[in-house]
Every structure is written in C-alpha cells, then in structure tokens.
Amino acid sequence: MRRRHLIALAAAALATGTAFAQGAYPTKPIRLIVPFAAGGTTDIIARVVAEPLGRALGHSVVVDNKGGAGGAIGAAEAARAAPDGYTLSVATVSTTAANPAINPKIAYDPVADFVPVINIAATPxxxxxxxxxxxxxxxxxxxxxxxxxxxxxxxxxxxxxxxxxxxxxxxxxxxxxxxxxxxxxxxxxxxxxxxxxxxxxxxxxxxxxxxxxxxxxxxxxxxxxxxxxxxxxxxxxxxxxxxxxNRMAYYGILAPKGTPKDIVDKLNAATKKVLEDPAVKKRIEDTGSFIIANTPEQFAQQIKDELAVYKQVVAKQKLTLQ
The missing domain is CATH 3.40.190.10 (Periplasmic binding protein-like II)
Structure with missing residues (x-):
C-alpha cells in the first residue's frame, strides 16, 4: 500500500510539474518566421504585432524573414520546427492555399502540418x-x-x-x-x-x-x-x-502540429489582447487592413476554404510551377 501511495504521489508531482512548466510558457524569446522578404505586407503586419506581443508574453518575439518560392521555403522550415511554442510562423493565403494548390510536391501540408493560432488581419x-x-x-x-x-x-x-x-x-x-x-x-x-x-x-x-x-x-x-x-x-x-x-489576403499565426493546446490558447489570448490596443489597431488599420482576431477553429476553416478556391483556379488555368 505504501509503495502504491508513493507512486501516486510521484505521479501527481510529475503532473503538477508538467502543468507548471507549460503554464510558465514562455521562458525564452519566440521566433516568428515571416516567409517573405522584408518590405511586403506580411512583414509589415508581423512587425506591428511582434513587439507588443512580446511584451504581453514577457519575452521578445523576434521576426525572422525567410523568403523564397512564394513563401514555401519559410513555411516548410516552420512546419519542421519543434512543437514547443518557440517557433511560430505567419500564415498567408500564399503559404496556406495558393502555393500548396499549385505545387503538389510542396514540402508541407498546410492543414495537417500546422495548428492555427489566430487570424490577425485581412487585407484588400x-x-x-x-x-x-x-x-x-x-x-x-x-x-x-x-x-x-x-x-x-x-x-x-x-x-x-x-x-x-x-x-x-x-x-x-x-x-x-x-x-x-x-x-x-x-x-x-x-x-x-x-x-x-x-x-x-x-x-x-x-x-x-x-x-x-x-x-x-x-x-x-x-x-x-x-x-x-x-x-x-x-x-x-x-x-x-x-x-x-473580391478575395482579401489574411495574415495569421501558425504553430507546428503537436503544439500543446494550452500554448496555442495562451498565444491566441495574448494576440487578441494586443489587437485590442488602440495604437496597434490603428497601425494595422492605417495600412488598409481589417482586424480579424478570431479563434483557432475559425482560422482553420478559413485556411481550408481558401485552399479549395485556389485548387480550382490551378485546375482551370492548368497552372504549373514551370
């Protein structure tokens, strides 16, 4: 009996420690991959959000531009990252719908390889x-x-x-x-x-x-x-x-598949809080964009819908990468 009691106490302590470790997230800077070169809209939106998001989380969010192949290079790198919340990426229609629709050999699955966190904004x-x-x-x-x-x-x-x-x-x-x-x-x-x-x-x-x-x-x-x-x-x-x-672009945040739900939820809540800041809201709206700030589930559905549209375009126009 005593042995079973000790095992139960040890298991409870381990579970509590794990919960504490997850609850403490983040404990170091977060990398935010922008899958395009600096200067474009994806980069602009990411940089508007990154600094205040870092303040909200207690550790800096560092923008890392990884351009090339219509966003596929940066997106593929993000898909391979450890699912620990310390490597995130900016999702666009290009990386989650248009590019996967035209490239059957793309190195990631836009639906299966990521966990949607939040759609930040939509842009005409x-x-x-x-x-x-x-x-x-x-x-x-x-x-x-x-x-x-x-x-x-x-x-x-x-x-x-x-x-x-x-x-x-x-x-x-x-x-x-x-x-x-x-x-x-x-x-x-x-x-x-x-x-x-x-x-x-x-x-x-x-x-x-x-x-x-x-x-x-x-x-x-x-x-x-x-x-x-x-x-x-x-x-x-x-x-x-x-x-x-009349289809607008979107700019959201993705985490690699397998990222714990509590981390995803914390990132979603922190980003929503940032987007409620009048100064951040104004900077995004001044670019001509509209704040979305939806749930992970809603963003996941948007990604699926856009992917379906552009698969039809590729088929009709007989588009290839060549």
Whole structure:
C-alpha cells in the first residue's frame, strides 16, 4: 500500500510539474518566421504585432524573414520546427492555399502540418500600374490588355503566391493574357514596378499604398468588400462585374502540429489582447487592413476554404510551377 501511495504521489508531482512548466510558457524569446522578404505586407503586419506581443508574453518575439518560392521555403522550415511554442510562423493565403494548390510536391501540408493560432488581419489587394502605363482606370486598362494580348507582364511575390494566383483567377474570368514575372517576395516585386521595369502588379494594399499615395503607382481596381477610405475613387472587383476576385489576403499565426493546446490558447489570448490596443489597431488599420482576431477553429476553416478556391483556379488555368 505504501509503495502504491508513493507512486501516486510521484505521479501527481510529475503532473503538477508538467502543468507548471507549460503554464510558465514562455521562458525564452519566440521566433516568428515571416516567409517573405522584408518590405511586403506580411512583414509589415508581423512587425506591428511582434513587439507588443512580446511584451504581453514577457519575452521578445523576434521576426525572422525567410523568403523564397512564394513563401514555401519559410513555411516548410516552420512546419519542421519543434512543437514547443518557440517557433511560430505567419500564415498567408500564399503559404496556406495558393502555393500548396499549385505545387503538389510542396514540402508541407498546410492543414495537417500546422495548428492555427489566430487570424490577425485581412487585407484588400489592388491591381496597380506604373505611372507611365497608358491606362489609368479599369475600363481602359482591360481594353488595352485585350487589344494587345501577351504584350504586357505583371510582377508577383512569387510563383504560387496570392499575387500570382489571384491574377490568374482574374485572367480566367476575363480572358486576358499577361506574362507572369515572379520575385522573391512582394518587396522586390514592388521595387521593380515602381522603377518601371514591370508595368503591372497585383499586390496587397498595405505594401502598395505608400507608393500609390506618393504617385509612384496608379491604382486600377481593388479586391475588397467595398471601396476603401484611402482609395475612394478606385472601384472594387464587384463593381466591375468580377465579384469572385473580391478575395482579401489574411495574415495569421501558425504553430507546428503537436503544439500543446494550452500554448496555442495562451498565444491566441495574448494576440487578441494586443489587437485590442488602440495604437496597434490603428497601425494595422492605417495600412488598409481589417482586424480579424478570431479563434483557432475559425482560422482553420478559413485556411481550408481558401485552399479549395485556389485548387480550382490551378485546375482551370492548368497552372504549373514551370
């Protein structure tokens, strides 16, 4: 009896110690992988949230940019990380839906290899052109491209990224042909469009907006539920008869599969608290984004829904990585 009693006490102590260790999370800095180069919307949103999230958790959250392959390189690294809450990643439509839809050999499963933590924000996208481009509004833009198929090209954050597949969705509905030029992230793609090396880009509003406001890019049409306060004269895709293209990007946090639920819940609660801060909320909304701050389960469903949409685009457009 005494031996069984001692074993029971030891088991209880071990369980209590384990609970205490998990409850103490985090005890060291957290790495947040951003699967794109610095300067794009993913990087902007991550950096707005990282510092206050670190303060809320009691240890710094360090942004680590790992760009390339439309976000697949950084996402694959995040999927391989230990499920201990110390390596997280920023999830985008590119990494969880568009890229997996086009790449059957991608090194991770966007649904099975991650545990969704929270969707931070949703961001409208915009087709914009270099100021030298002849068309400055949607009607003349579409007419010009239809008259000269194959003459013009567009830049994207990479093959399989949202900029690529959302443009292909638009092309599939309009019959317009453009040549795709892929970059290692939205930042480099924007730089070349602003420099006039490529005339067109389909990008997130937050990263494009400063160039639009400074006159270095001209907005043509936005993918958003309604016109944006910062771009009141720019129509939505619904207004030009292409409502299926009105899909916003999302920016959320993922943990590797196997991450304990208590850690996921703590990260979700801490991020929600950060997003309630008026200063953080304003910084995100000033980029043209909308705060989402949903549950892990809701974010998981969003990922599944977007993956289904872009699998259809890939099949219809017969897209490959080549």
């Amino acid at each position: 996208n915009v087709i914009a052109v270099h100021p030298s481009f002849a068309a400055k509004d949607y009607k003349s833009f579409a007419e010009l491209l239809k008259k000269q198929p194959g003459k013009f090209s567009y830049a994207s954050s990479g093959t399989g990224g949202i900029g690529h597949l959302q443009t292909e969705l638009w092309k599939s509905l309009t019959g317009i042909f453009l040549t795709h030029i892929a970059y290692r992230g939205a930042g480099p793609a924007l730089n070349d469009v602003v420099a006039g090396q490529v005339p067109i880009i389909f990008d997130n509003v937050p990263s494009s907006l400063p160039f639009i406001k400074s006159g270095k890019l001209v907005p043509i049409v936005v993918a958003a539920p309604q016109r944006l306060a910062d771009l009141p004269n720019v129509p939505t895709f619904k207004e030009v008869g292409l409502e299926p293209v």
